[in-house]
Amino acid sequence: MKDRVALVASGALLLYVIAMTALVPLGPGLIALEPVEATPLQRFEVVGLGTHFAGQTTQTRVFVGQPGAVWEWRVLEARDNSRLLVEAVWPEKLKSKSLDVFVYHPTDGTLLLENALHVDHLPVDAATAFPPLSQPIPSGDGLGLHFPFQPQIFESIRNLLWHVPMWFTMFLLAGIGFVASIRQLGSNRLLPADGQAEAASRVALFFGLLGLITGSIWARFTWGTWWVDDPQLNGALVTVLVYGGYSVLRASLEDAMLRARLASAYNLFAFVILVILLLILPRFSESLHPGKGGNPGFNAYDLDSTLRLVFYPAVVGWGLLGWVLYRLGLRMDLVTRWMESLDPPLDPGPSTTPNSPLP
Amino acid sequence: MNGRRRHGVAVLLLHTFRTELRKAHGWMGLGLFALSSVYAAYRSVGPRAEAGTWNALVWLVLMFSAFNALARPLADDVREVRQYHMHLLRPQDWIVARTLYHGILLTALACCVWVAFAVFMGTTHFEGTRFFWMLLGMVVTAWSLAGAITLLSALAARAGAGFGLTAVLGIPLVVPILLLSARFGQAVISGLGAAEKWESLLFLGTFGGGAAAMGFVLFPYLWRE
Numbered sequence: 109m110k111d112r113v114a115l116v117a118s119g120a121l122l123l124y125v126i127a128m129t130a131l132v133p134l135g136p137g138l139i140a141l142e143p144v145e146a147t148p149l150q151r152f153e154v155v156g157l158g159t160h161f162a163g164q165t166t167q168t169r170v171f172v173g174q175p176g177a178v179w180e181w182r183v184l185e186a187r188d189n190s191r192l193l194v195e196a197v198w199p200e201k202l203k204s205k206s207l208d209v210f211v212y213h214p215t216d217g218t219l220l221l222e223n224a225l226h227v228d229h230l231p232v233d234a235a236t237a238f239p240p241l242s243q244p245i246p247s248g249d250g251l252g253l254h255f256p257f258q259p260q261i262f263e264s265i266r267n268l269l270w271h272v273p274m275w276f277t278m279f280l281l282a283g284i285g286f287v288a289s290i291r292q293l294g295s296n297r298l299l300p301a302d303g304q305a306e307a308a309s310r311v312a313l314f315f316g317l318l319g320l321i322t323g324s325i326w327a328r329f330t331w332g333t334w335w336v337d338d339p340q341l342n343g344a345l346v347t348v349l350v351y352g353g354y355s356v357l358r359a360s361l362e363d364a365m366l367r368a369r370l371a372s373a374y375n376l377f378a379f380v381i382l383v384i385l386l387l388i389l390p391r392f393s394e395s396l397h398p399g400k401g402g403n404p405g406f407n408a409y410d411l412d413s414t415l416r417l418v419f420y421p422a423v424v425g426w427g428l429l430g431w432v433l434y435r436l437g438l439r440m441d442l443v444t445r446w447m448e449s450l451d452p453p454l455d456p457g458p459s460t461t462p463n464s465p466l467p
Numbered sequence: 468m469n470g471r472r473r474h475g476v477a478v479l480l481l482h483t484f485r486t487e488l489r490k491a492h493g494w495m496g497l498g499l500f501a502l503s504s505v506y507a508a509y510r511s512v513g514p515r516a517e518a519g520t521w522n523a524l525v526w527l528v529l530m531f532s533a534f535n536a537l538a539r540p541l542a543d544d545v546r547e548v549r550q551y552h553m554h555l556l557r558p559q560d561w562i563v564a565r566t567l568y569h570g571i572l573l574t575a576l577a578c579c580v581w582v583a584f585a586v587f588m589g590t591t592h593f594e595g596t597r598f599f600w601m602l603l604g605m606v607v608t609a610w611s612l613a614g615a616i617t618l619l620s621a622l623a624a625r626a627g628a629g630f631g632l633t634a635v636l637g638i639p640l641v642v643p644i645l646l647l648s649a650r651f652g653q654a655v656i657s658g659l660g661a662a663e664k665w666e667s668l669l670f671l672g673t674f675g676g677g678a679a680a681m682g683f684v685l686f687p688y689l690w691r692e
Binding site for chain 1: 486619622626627632635636638639640642646672678681685686688689691
């Protein structure tokens, strides 16, 4: 009964996640600030993605600078929805050679492109501070529900709702298996915990594979290759291999008690490897993976309410699905054992074969 | 108690060496495997390999040779001998002695592989102190492998399955070790400062040591009948 509730809840949550993944658009963002060929340092084009520059151009404003030293540029015209022609205004000296660009548009809200431009023609003084803008940079936008724009990641940000909860689910099930294995290892008898450890590790392996596949597809479209040499990825692959090894170990043992003991010992080993390789080591090494080593990741989205609106249900939904699969595995094993106890074994064995064809 | 325990480890270690050295085909087979792997590598890339190729090959050959050594059941792994040991020894003694045995065996093997590489493929990329840095790296890798795989090979032996199971259970653990070693080799080749090299060696040692510590804790459970 409880399992059925979990199944229905997980189904509803995952349907919601699928719908939101497919339906919620990506918010607008800036890609580049390109100088116009004939007039360097005077005219620039702001290049956006998913922006609405063509409308309400008169209310669009462009700001340039560094924190504490921001000034405004003049908007000339919108070439189309994603290209805005602006005229540069230069102060006498700069706070830094590297400039951020902000664009305010009534529909898109305020968009930021960090380190958009590098200028060499003006003196730099780190103490430079400009007076506050006469009209402050407005906030708020006229967009509906949308996913945040992230450089490089773009539309693939939706993978956060699939890939990351899948790994969380894997950790959850590996943890269940770990606890069950400790219980089995502390006993001299065959406990139900052994079956629980097996079922949990099986589902953990399944979710680990799903995590690898979704990660690989994401990498193909974001990094350009199916796989890169990266501590986080190596750790993930090794963890999945270790849990695969657990299945092989179980399959290679006939005696139930010996299997329970060896498999639980190996499972403890596997879980520690998982914790070391996926949760500890990547924190000490440089990684390209989002959320690691200064790359945009979940931390950067922490404050984005739209993503949270889907991410938390996704975590619960995938976790419940893992739990349901785990319970289903347990029941399947139970039914299999029950059927084996009902039927005579298929191979009656040598004692009941009177006429063997072999001499 | 402590004195008796050290004694048990020493006796078991000596006994393992004695029985294993008696079986000449065992360790000679390992050496032959290592030498022919090096020779095959030499024949396939030629005497003037690039530094990167050199680095990759030396660790791969070391890994496969080490695996060959670790996955081979010893004379003591016979069921009767194990039961006899169970009455005489503490399981911790057994796993410590076995880890030490593997560590020493793999150190010898690593030295063989390194010398064979130097002879066949030349040491153009490893002049002066780099030669000894690389040797040190191989020895640390050997101990790290011994620490990480001994429990798994004991587990496979206990399961009555041979090389195949050790490979399936052990290869995933070898991958991080191999990556760390290859990084160390790159650091040696490109002449980075000592800090980077020591950091790689420290990671290698921690990984092997951590896995060996887990083996120490878990092995008594495998040992019981």
